[in-house]
Amino acid sequence: MRPSFGARPTKDGVSFRLWAPGARRVDLLLERRHAMQRRQDGWYVADIDGLAVGTPYKFRIDDEIDVPDPASAFQPEDVFGPSEVIDHDAFTWRARDWRGHPWEEAVLIETHVGTFTAEGTYRAMIDKLDHLVATGITALELMPLADFAGRRGWGYDGVLWYAPDSAYGRPEDLKALIDEAHLRGLMVFLDVVYNHFGPEGNYLGRYAPSFFTDAHTPWGSAIDYRVPQVRAFAVENALSWLSDYRFDGLRLDAANHIMAVPGEQSMLQDLSAAAGELAKATGRHIHLVLENGDNRASLLDAAQEPPNGKYRGQWNDDYHHVWHVMLTGELNGYYGDYQTPRMDLARALASGFVYQGEISEFWGKKPRGEPSGELPPATFVNFLQNHDQIGNRPFGDRLESLASPQQIEAALAVTLLAPMVPMLFQGEEWGSTVPFPFFCDFKGGLADAVRKGRKQEYAWAYEKYGDEVPDPLDPATLQSAVLDWTGRTPEQDKRLVLVRELLILRRKEIAPRLKGASFGDAEAADNGLLTAHWRMGDGTTLRLVANLSDRDIAHSDSNAGTPIWGNAAGDRLPPWSVVWRLGG
Numbered sequence: 001m002r003p004s005f006g007a008r009p010t011k012d013g014v015s016f017r018l019w020a021p022g023a024r025r026v027d028l029l030l031e032r033r034h035a036m037q038r039r040q041d042g043w044y045v046a047d048i049d050g051l052a053v054g055t056p057y058k059f060r061i062d063d064e065i066d067v068p069d070p071a072s073a074f075q076p077e078d079v080f081g082p083s084e085v086i087d088h089d090a091f092t093w094r095a096r097d098w099r100g101h102p103w104e105e106a107v108l109i110e111t112h113v114g115t116f117t118a119e120g121t122y123r124a125m126i127d128k129l130d131h132l133v134a135t136g137i138t139a140l141e142l143m144p145l146a147d148f149a150g151r152r153g154w155g156y157d158g159v160l161w162y163a164p165d166s167a168y169g170r171p172e173d174l175k176a177l178i179d180e181a182h183l184r185g186l187m188v189f190l191d192v193v194y195n196h197f198g199p200e201g202n203y204l205g206r207y208a209p210s211f212f213t214d215a216h217t218p219w220g221s222a223i224d225y226r227v228p229q230v231r232a233f234a235v236e237n238a239l240s241w242l243s244d245y246r247f248d249g250l251r252l253d254a255a256n257h258i259m260a261v262p263g264e265q266s267m268l269q270d271l272s273a274a275a276g277e278l279a280k281a282t283g284r285h286i287h288l289v290l291e292n293g294d295n296r297a298s299l300l301d302a303a304q305e306p307p308n309g310k311y312r313g314q315w316n317d318d319y320h321h322v323w324h325v326m327l328t329g330e331l332n333g334y335y336g337d338y339q340t341p342r343m344d345l346a347r348a349l350a351s352g353f354v355y356q357g358e359i360s361e362f363w364g365k366k367p368r369g370e371p372s373g374e375l376p377p378a379t380f381v382n383f384l385q386n387h388d389q390i391g392n393r394p395f396g397d398r399l400e401s402l403a404s405p406q407q408i409e410a411a412l413a414v415t416l417l418a419p420m421v422p423m424l425f426q427g428e429e430w431g432s433t434v435p436f437p438f439f440c441d442f443k444g445g446l447a448d449a450v451r452k453g454r455k456q457e458y459a460w461a462y463e464k465y466g467d468e469v470p471d472p473l474d475p476a477t478l479q480s481a482v483l484d485w486t487g488r489t490p491e492q493d494k495r496l497v498l499v500r501e502l503l504i505l506r507r508k509e510i511a512p513r514l515k516g517a518s519f520g521d522a523e524a525a526d527n528g529l530l531t532a533h534w535r536m537g538d539g540t541t542l543r544l545v546a547n548l549s550d551r552d553i554a555h556s557d558s559n560a561g562t563p564i565w566g567n568a569a570g571d572r573l574p575p576w577s578v579v580w581r582l583g584g
Helices: 122-126 129-135 171-183 228-243 267-282 317-328 333-337 341-351 387-391 405-417 444-457 459-468 475-480 490-513
Strands: 006-009 013-019 026-029 033-035 043-049 056-061 065-067 108-111 139-142 160-164 187-192 212-217 220-223 249-252 287-290 313-315 358-360 366-368 380-383 421-425 518-524 529-535 541-547 562-565 577-583
Touching (some): 026 043, 033 043, 129 490, 160 228, 187 228, 187 287, 228 249, 249 267, 317 333, 317 405, 341 518, 341 529, 405 490, 405 541, 405 577, 444 459, 490 562
Parallel strands (some): 108 421, 139 187, 187 249, 249 287, 287 313, 313 380
Antiparallel strands (some): 013 043, 026 033, 026 056, 056 065, 358 366, 518 529, 541 577
16 A cells, blocks of 8 residues: 655655645755645645655745655654655565564563664664573564654654654664564564654644644644544554564554544554554564553453454553552652552552552542453563653662662562563663663753753752753763663673573463463562462463562462472562462
């Protein structure tokens, strides 16, 4: 199917299309200007014979403003510069027979291209792929790449959704990274943002005002997915990442802020169905994951293969929050909803979400979530750290600086062997202490607004630490977040060995049994004893016993099954110890 948006090479030249219903006239700017023909429903088209791939171009709107293509495939001079014609079919893929892995085999690691290596490029990441494979990672997840203003950023302010940011390299460099990952058996996922556009470099409101509604998100005007062309823009973007770049899956940011009309099929359903059609046509495994603060279990079904309106999984913030409260004692902000962390952890292990319709104080003292216990356990992506939970702190400090190694290793032993899909954050596999503070590269008034907003949000930190709090606009803040691959301590080497051992065990004993698995039950006692069990897909029972306290706990070793992890001998559990069994 020929995409509706953007510039695509043809056998005779290049075909350009722009949806600009608010424009009276549109000109295509090449070496000279070409008047574009207006078609139905606000489309402007121009077919230029003899034009080469690599040609730069812009659009002139009503003789007033020159803009890049909103569906630009590449912006070599950032969001304000010209777009470049890219031929996606010209790349020679080496892993031509790659079909991906079933979802049950996923072990994710979230990464930021600009800080994953000292070079901060797609190409430089290739050198680290063997490390990920040796660790037991099966899926590399990249934070958003859609072109954003400036040379530094987390990626959530993207304005040109189809263009991988030039700060990290060219489109062929990104494809080379994905191809090399596939050659090593690694899936590659991409974080995409369909709930808003960034604040700088987005011109859609000028020539396509119907892209937006009067409603607002925390980041600006809501996108109006009731408009067919707007909905198609997002769905075709997802297909572009999945087909032109061969990503194995997408994680949709803050889906609860994506506009939906009650009683009508949502953009989320359309996107899932379109990805499913691609999966059927190509024989590939394609996985779609949500971040959704509303905990809408009805959107999820890990067992739907291929996708057909549902989503494979969801980042389970509830799971992270209960561990964070338990290990740090912090109760500020959303952590205040988790006053009984051990009991909340038991609920997450027994049925997925903690909030399944209960009243949430943080979310406006209203019900949050839907019942999730009937879903497969693998529906839930569980983690102890991610970019948000580290970066949305004044100093971007990691869990390593907030909890003891013994506590963290117990949490890892639970997270990496539980029948949910685990995710690590870059460097977590060796216990990196490199911070991940928020950083961006805005200018002028927008930069001032970012600084002001941070100082309001973290007033207590600025009052206590003053100029020690990292300035998000300072290039040094990004540099502070670059992973150190050369200076691991002996303790960090031991952590890496632990994580590798856990993931070897997961691959051998857990992943093959996940298909068809179901939730069981979990209990947390006041003394820190946690027990849980799940029915696995092969009929066996997976059992967990853990002491999540600083004292020994008397516990008789009466559980059935064969120990696969931890010391199951004796009648006492040492502090922060974890035992897993498989069997009857």
